[in-house]
Amino acid sequence: MLLSKTLCTLLAASAVLLGGCSNAAGGSASLPAPPVASAAPSASPAVAAPSGFDKTRSFADLQTQVNFGPRYSGSEGYPKMRDWLAKTLTEAAGVPAKKQDFTAKPGDKTLAMSNVYAHINPDAKTQVLLCAHYDTRPTADEEIDPAKQKQAIPGANDGASGVAVLLEMARLLKAKPPTCGVQIVFFDGEDYGPGEAEMYLGAKAWAKSLPLPKPTYAILIDMIGDKSLQIYREQSSESFAPEINDKVWNAASSLNMSSFQNTVKYAISDDHIPLQAVGIKAIDLIDFDYGPWHTLDDTVAQCSPDSLRSVGDVLAKVIYDEK
């Protein structure tokens, strides 16, 4: 994902006040947060996280992915990752995982890519799409050393973390079926790059043909495994689907999740944008204050089982509260 160019442009115009546009690698400037509706306080006393989310098992899934090596189409680790993902999702969800195969043409290349997905409770009236990307960035653009820039990132947080949370979510939903339907979708080609024309490739392919019925709303998770987790309301999500942001922050509030900050920070281009473009109420949960972003230091050591669990618990509350 990338910081929105629009926001960067706006910030550059205010550089005297703000010190210019920031990104995770360069540290975070304090961005002006537009006013947002604050989450309603929970009517009942805070309850212990009820979901039973197994953070150890989820973290093991993160480690397994990183062990495959870089995981972009064309890499050695890619087919291992894709096949492991389909097998593990099938076991976790208790329904057969499917693949949406598509051909991507980033730059002068032609690449075979696949989204991997499963549909739980398909006949339910309310359908929630939970998604994350499983590919990793082929180039460590944010490294300073030009030799390092050409190497592929490990993608422990940027790639593996979202997958790890959603696989554990699938196990929860199998053990305790929700009232609503849940579409779990793992997108390919989010981070191919280098430019935005060659990114979000799986989400674009999904939005173009919608292999599953259009969901009631969608929640994307990305870079949510870092040790010092801070998730803010993302600007595009807040503009397009504020009521879905409210659902998530109300759930986080009721669970006393301090990692969810109830203000807007950053506008991020990510897989939620192609979904919004076809009218899906999609939000992005992302921690963009991540120093190792798009570097070789995006490793397992930067991530935490507790961060995975806090996101999993909030998602579980949102899902199980749906009628």
Ligand SMILES: [Zn+2]
């Ligand atoms: Zn990335």
